[in-house]
Amino acid sequence: MSVTIPPHVRPKHPPDLELVGVTKRFGAFTANEAVSLKVKAGTFHALIGENGAGKSTLVKCIMGYHLADEGDILVGGHSREIRNPQDAYEYGIGMVYQHFTLVPAMTVAENLVLSRPDLPAIINWRNEFDRLYAFMRTAPFQIDLDTPASQLAAGEKQKVEILKQLYLDSKFLILDEPTSVLTPAEADEVLGLLRAKVVAGELSVLLITHKFSQVLNFCDDVTVLRRGRQTGSGRVKDLTADQMAAMMMGGQREPKIVPKAATAPGPVSLALRGLCADRDNGVPALVGVDLEVRAGEVVGIAGISGNGQRELVEVIAGQREATGGEIRVQGEVYTSTRAEACRHQVFLLPEEPLRNACVPHMGVAENLALRTFDQPPLARAGFFVSQARIRAKGRELIARYGIKTRSPDTPIGDLSGGNVQRAVLARELGSGTARVLVAANPCFGLDFAAVETIHGQITEARNRGVGVLLVSEDLDELLALADRIVVIAHGRFVYETTPATADITTIGHHMAGH
Amino acid sequence: MNASESIGWWGVVLGIFAGALRGGTPFLLVSLGECLTEKSGKINLGLEGTLLMGAMSAYAVSYHSGNPWLGVIAAFGTGAGLGAIHALLVSRPKVNDVAAGIAMLIFGSGLAFYLGKSYIRPSAPQLPALSLGGWSELPQLQAALKLSPLFVLGAGLAFLLSWAFNCTRWGLRVRAVGDAPVAALALGMSVKKVRFVAIVLGSAIAGLGGAHLSLFYPGAWTEAISSGQGLMAVALVIFARWRPVHCLYASMIFGGTQAIAPALQAIGITSGYYLWNAAPYVLTLVVMVITCSPKRTLAGSPGALGTSS
Ligand SMILES: Nc1ncnc2c1ncn2[C@@H]1O[C@H](COP(=O)(O)OP(=O)(O)OP(=O)(O)O)[C@@H](O)[C@H]1O
Numbered sequence: 001m002s003v004t005i006p007p008h009v010r011p012k013h014p015p016d017l018e019l020v021g022v023t024k025r026f027g028a029f030t031a032n033e034a035v036s037l038k039v040k041a042g043t044f045h046a047l048i049g050e051n052g053a054g055k056s057t058l059v060k061c062i063m064g065y066h067l068a069d070e071g072d073i074l075v076g077g078h079s080r081e082i083r084n085p086q087d088a089y090e091y092g093i094g095m096v097y098q099h100f101t102l103v104p105a106m107t108v109a110e111n112l113v114l115s116r117p118d119l120p121a122i123i124n125w126r127n128e129f130d131r132l133y134a135f136m137r138t139a140p141f142q143i144d145l146d147t148p149a150s151q152l153a154a155g156e157k158q159k160v161e162i163l164k165q166l167y168l169d170s171k172f173l174i175l176d177e178p179t180s181v182l183t184p185a186e187a188d189e190v191l192g193l194l195r196a197k198v199v200a201g202e203l204s205v206l207l208i209t210h211k212f213s214q215v216l217n218f219c220d221d222v223t224v225l226r227r228g229r230q231t232g233s234g235r236v237k238d239l240t241a242d243q244m245a246a247m248m249m250g251g252q253r254e255p256k257i258v259p260k261a262a263t264a265p266g267p268v269s270l271a272l273r274g275l276c277a278d279r280d281n282g283v284p285a286l287v288g289v290d291l292e293v294r295a296g297e298v299v300g301i302a303g304i305s306g307n308g309q310r311e312l313v314e315v316i317a318g319q320r321e322a323t324g325g326e327i328r329v330q331g332e333v334y335t336s337t338r339a340e341a342c343r344h345q346v347f348l349l350p351e352e353p354l355r356n357a358c359v360p361h362m363g364v365a366e367n368l369a370l371r372t373f374d375q376p377p378l379a380r381a382g383f384f385v386s387q388a389r390i391r392a393k394g395r396e397l398i399a400r401y402g403i404k405t406r407s408p409d410t411p412i413g414d415l416s417g418g419n420v421q422r423a424v425l426a427r428e429l430g431s432g433t434a435r436v437l438v439a440a441n442p443c444f445g446l447d448f449a450a451v452e453t454i455h456g457q458i459t460e461a462r463n464r465g466v467g468v469l470l471v472s473e474d475l476d477e478l479l480a481l482a483d484r485i486v487v488i489a490h491g492r493f494v495y496e497t498t499p500a501t502a503d504i505t506t507i508g509h510h511m512a513g514h
Numbered sequence: 515m516n517a518s519e520s521i522g523w524w525g526v527v528l529g530i531f532a533g534a535l536r537g538g539t540p541f542l543l544v545s546l547g548e549c550l551t552e553k554s555g556k557i558n559l560g561l562e563g564t565l566l567m568g569a570m571s572a573y574a575v576s577y578h579s580g581n582p583w584l585g586v587i588a589a590f591g592t593g594a595g596l597g598a599i600h601a602l603l604v605s606r607p608k609v610n611d612v613a614a615g616i617a618m619l620i621f622g623s624g625l626a627f628y629l630g631k632s633y634i635r636p637s638a639p640q641l642p643a644l645s646l647g648g649w650s651e652l653p654q655l656q657a658a659l660k661l662s663p664l665f666v667l668g669a670g671l672a673f674l675l676s677w678a679f680n681c682t683r684w685g686l687r688v689r690a691v692g693d694a695p696v697a698a699l700a701l702g703m704s705v706k707k708v709r710f711v712a713i714v715l716g717s718a719i720a721g722l723g724g725a726h727l728s729l730f731y732p733g734a735w736t737e738a739i740s741s742g743q744g745l746m747a748v749a750l751v752i753f754a755r756w757r758p759v760h761c762l763y764a765s766m767i768f769g770g771t772q773a774i775a776p777a778l779q780a781i782g783i784t785s786g787y788y789l790w791n792a793a794p795y796v797l798t799l800v801v802m803v804i805t806c807s808p809k810r811t812l813a814g815s816p817g818a819l820g821t822s823s
């Protein structure tokens with residue numbers, strides 16, 4: 001029995017928050033089972049677990065986005081019924097979701113203002129802009145307020161999401177993998193800033209992350225979930241990364257690092273010649289870039305998000321028309337048609353895979369068959385698509401890549417973020433026939449085991465002679481995987497280096513566009 | 515006829531201008547209703563039926579009560595009622611809004627024909643015109659400037675909606691729900707409620723277009739009164755890029771092209787009369803072909819339109 005006493009004034013100080021025996025089911029599937037967790041006021045709490053462990057589901061119960069089937073949520077020592085995010089706001093709880101919650105057609109300013117639950121019926125934009133400018137002066141990062149959200153790169157969107165919560169003055173902040181698309185330096189800056197607020201007693205943070213370094217550097221306490229159950233918790237200073245990994249995976253495990261084979265790069269497999277492209281608003285995003293990727297080589301593109309990486313990948317994917325220059329694959333002009341992609345075996349791991357590489361309402365197996373459903377063996381006589389074969393092929397890939405889904409027919413949009421990523425990886429690399437692979441932030445939101453798998457797959461592909469173009473905002477990833485690193489800034493390639501000779505400060509300098 | 519001849523081709527221009535104001539009004543009101551509906555992420559193809567029901571009910575109420583303004587209110591209410599049915603239908607999971615809209619179109623027009631049978635003969639009191647042409651000697655100009663009060667209402671509404679979409683909480687919420695329902699949900703909005711209000715209000719505004727048809731121009735109730743204007747208004751919203759003020763301009767253009775044939779006939783040019791009658795439809799096609807581009811999605815198109823979310 002829960003009592004609802006809506007406080008009429010939002011809390012000025014962070015509240016204690018406690019979950020007692022929270023259970024959440026989706027139909028017959030139990031996503032959270034009797035999870036208990038306590039975040040003391042003014043602490044930084046980490047929630048960790050593998051992909052699909054139920055972390056997002058749990059915090060969505062706190063936000064009232066889902067209603068828990070059993071269990072109690074205590075805010076400030078009282079049992080509270082939180083039925084929707086509005087209720088959560090009243091208790092001073094705010095969340096940055098894993099999937100972006102910006103309205104694409106609206107500008108950053110409109111998005112920020114829209115999120116205010118106390119928004120007046122008639123909006124006085126002059127006042128709102130005064131408030132916004134005043135807020136932006138104290139904000140940790142700057143974003144142009146008049147840009148439509150649809151034109152922001154993933155990293156910029158993530159920053160706006162965090163800005164939004166700071167703007168709302170939330171006292172209990174839930175962050176669902178907020179830093180996955182920020183550069184490590186940016187992520188440290190953001191978390192450092194939040195940490196300072198926590199230490200000052202102005203904020204409590206519940207952080208979902210896959211990065212142990214963030215847990216160790218910024219968090220006070222940690223709770224571990226595994227398959228929907230709580231399998232460990234404690235003070236961070238008493239634990240090591242290995243102990244936390246063991247709680248997550250249910251036992252010790254050996255890291256499996258695929259070594260880079262010492263092969264000489266082969267012929268050019270992917271070449272960009274004077275490639276130009278515009279953003280949606282017609283402003284040039286790429287201004288004549290030249291690049292050659294040889295077979296058996298990983299070329300990494302480093303850069304701060306929003307410098308043309310998204311447009312580059314979209315042009316290669318055929319989602320955006322080039323305004324100049326050309327792409328050549330194995331020496332032939334490549335215009336990104338399905339036939340050409342199939343003939344040259346060009347594969348893609350785009351960012352935001354649910355949006356860019358999946359049909360959310362179609363089943364997992366159908367999504368896995370998107371590349372090949374119209375070819376034998378999935379289609380008979382090149383025309384009749386066999387659902388049975390699609391499902392059988394789907395089952396095989398689901399098992400091989402460890403995709404956590406209830407059935408091959410579950411809509412792919414219902415999968416956890418990490419499992420969507422795995423599914424796309426399975427589709428693109430599962431056949432083993434790739435000759436060119438373009439990957440953009442492929443490990444966005446993956447747990448460390450999955451990151452290892454994907455890094456292993458990319459290195460294996462490289463060792464097999466695939467030409468890989470790896471666009472990533474994670475420098476560590478590039479340093480680990482790439483043979484050459486090219487820095488992009490303002491739509492140009494401005495610097496090139498190799499991991500062996502790379503100097504982080506120099507790269508950072510070029511990324512900032514100096 | 516003499517006066518027409520004396521001002522020659524100016525008569526054609528004036529005729530088209532008058533047609534734009536008079537004939538454009540139903541386009542204006544229906545397209546504003548459709549614009550509001552589509553901004554919330556759902557489409558209502560049933561507005562042709564709403565237009566007919568609005569025309570029929572306005573005429574009937576005006577006939578029985580003797581007060582045309584009660585007729586206008588009746589049209590608004592009938593539109594709201596039909597909108598509520600559509601809104602309830604499309605709020606159910608797995609109900610496709612295009613299919614539901616077509617069903618509503620058939621339902622609305624069938625009901626209007628059935629209930630309206632007995633009102634085809636009698637004549638009902640009409641809405642008074644706002645005469646703004648008193649300063650001119652020209653009878654054609656005076657006639658052209660006899661404005662429908664519903665045109666004035668619709669023009670005001672276009673600016674009001676445009677302001678509301680940018681400067682009111684409710685307007686921002688409609689846009690958010692129409693563009694990213696998942697995000698709206700995460701912001702604590704009730705997607706269903708916002709859509710319900712937008713669809714009902716949109717349909718009610720379209721109903722007003724019907725009142726203009728039967729109580730102002732052409733000013734009688736017949737079954738052929740709407741001639742597909744409710745459907746063309748849907749195309750018009752796309753043409754106007756989901757911007758209410760552009761809906762105003764677009765409906766003026768459509769109303770004007772509709773009047774080309776009668777205006778030419780008035781100065782004695784009758785050849786190609788039926789061809790000129792096709793002008794609005796040709797215009798629709800031409801505009802669509804010119805403005806569409808394979809490189810970008812239509813700017814302004816609400817993100818949730820045509821999806822099942
Ligand atoms: N709306 C839903 N309907 C049905 N099943 C769901 C729904 N949302 C999540 N699930 C399932 O619940 C499980 C937990 O998902 P959740 O998103 O909480 O995982 P997670 O721990 O956040 O993983 P990740 O690290 O990949 O984000 C998954 O197996 C997922 O398929």
Ligand SMILES: [Mg+2]
Pocket residue numbers: 055056057098176416417
């Ligand atoms: Mg998650």
